[in-house]
């Protein structure tokens with residue numbers, strides 16, 4: 001990756017394509033000289049954003065507003081200019097090319113934020129949260145990302161790290177003066193403090209699953225025999241006619257997927273082709289194959305039964321499929337058509353932990369809310385909480401390392417025979433926490449993180 005800090009970089013920061021206004025950002029030490037070559041203005045000096053024209057020296061290219069930000073108090077920490085132009089891709093290209101001719105180069109993905117990180121404007125957790133915020137799919141996941149972007153996760157990490165640094169200082173003092181009777185902090189007090197840090201790390205590890213669910217969402221597959229009412233259920237959940245519903249068995253031949261915001265959780269729901277004992281043609285065989293794949297990739301299965309009819313060989317086929325595929329995911333049995341008299345035998349349901357039962361009618365909408373409640377319950381995310389943090393898998397692994405090191409510190413301290421080892425392990429914990437914040441992180445890890453950003457961010 002071409003991350004030369006000396007360069008002045010430029011990129012479109014708004015979405016590509018036609019738009020009312022598009023913003024190009026220019027950042028680096030030569031930003032002001034470069035914009036001076038191509039921007040002519042008559043705005044009064046007291047104006048913060050200046051009105052004028054982008055020109056190649058011969059003709060005007062666009063009428064724009066330029067905003068000037070002087071280092072170091074800018075997003076990147078460098079001199080920065082924002083050009084708000086008309087959102088026409090042809091014009092944007094012309095302006096970018098003029099900037100490149102005048103001494104700027106195209107910004108790499110995430111390079112503005114990378115510079116902000118290098119210049120101490122944000123730590124690595126905050127930089128990662130910028131990306132998470134842009135890709136958040138629900139209000140709740142956006143809030144979680146914003147909490148991290150605002151430094152709430154970072155300050156938790158810093159607090160634990162500082163406390164461990166403090167503890168290390170006490171342990172090193174003991175190492176340096178082993179014969180002195182004055183112990184600065186008793187062994188018992190050190191162990192108490194360690195316990196509390198271990199608990200803090202454990203709490204952060206526990207919020208990982210929630211953050212992951214908020215960011216990635218949950219995949220729910222609707223499966224069942226033909227005519228059980230799977231497509232009707234999808235439509236009932238979405239509140240619109242997304243999938244075709246008929247009384248002909250085998251109506252759905254391909255998967256139908258939609259994402260909704262369910263109490264803050266991005267739920268991707270997939271309706272599938274009905275599974276039956278005997279497939280009638282190639283389309284159905286391929287459709288059922290896809291149903292199986294969808295079921296295997298899902299986080300939760302909704303197993304739809306037609307409770308108005310007696311179980312038949314197709315229900316047996318599904319039970320058989322579940323047994324064979326050895327799926328270890330939560331299943332919700334939806335006993336559909338509750339508006340009709342029930343002929344369903346509960347004893348027919350397979351015996352399994354991790355299984356909930358809900359009576360629904362896709363036709364009248366009865367029980368649909370209970371079904372969604374069940375999904376939210378399984379996800380373990382409560383909407384009332386507003387303080388979720390965005391913890392990604394990189395943080396999770398480093399927090400696990402921290403926890404292991406702290407546990408070993410505690411063992412060494414308790415054993416009373418190895419103060420050097422206790423010190424060494426505490427230092428490892430400190431290193432892992434620093435790495436979360438981006439301190440002493442290898443370049444290839446930084447490259448990987450920032451290369452997933454969009455260009456212009």
Ligand SMILES: Nc1nc2c(c(=O)[nH]1)N(C=O)[C@@H](CNc1ccc(C(=O)N[C@@H](CCC(=O)O)C(=O)O)cc1)CN2
Pocket residue numbers: 023069072073074075082121
């Ligand atoms: N036009 C525009 N809108 C934007 C951004 C941007 O870069 N440009 N942002 C980009 O993500 C977000 C806002 N984030 C920002 C964060 C810090 C600074 C900044 O200039 N910080 C300086 C000065 C702070 C101050 O004046 O108080 C600093 O931290 O020193 C700017 C934007 C969303 N909206």
Ligand SMILES: Nc1nc2c(ncn2[C@@H]2O[C@H](COP(=O)(O)OP(=O)(O)OP(=O)(O)O)[C@@H](O)[C@H]2O)c(=O)[nH]1
Pocket residue numbers: 224225226227228229230231232233244245246247248249250251252253272273274275336337338339340360361362363364
């Ligand atoms: N009375 C009643 N009928 C329902 C209910 N849900 C679905 N149906 C009817 O059952 C029939 C089959 O519904 P679909 O939603 O197409 O069933 P499916 O499981 O998607 O069927 P395939 O796509 O063929 O596998 C249709 O005639 C629906 O109107 C319900 O809750 N009550």
Ligand SMILES: [K+]
Pocket residue numbers: 226227245246247248249250251252
């Ligand atoms: K059908």
Ligand SMILES: [Mg+2]
Pocket residue numbers: 230231232243244245251252271272274
């Ligand atoms: Mg269907």
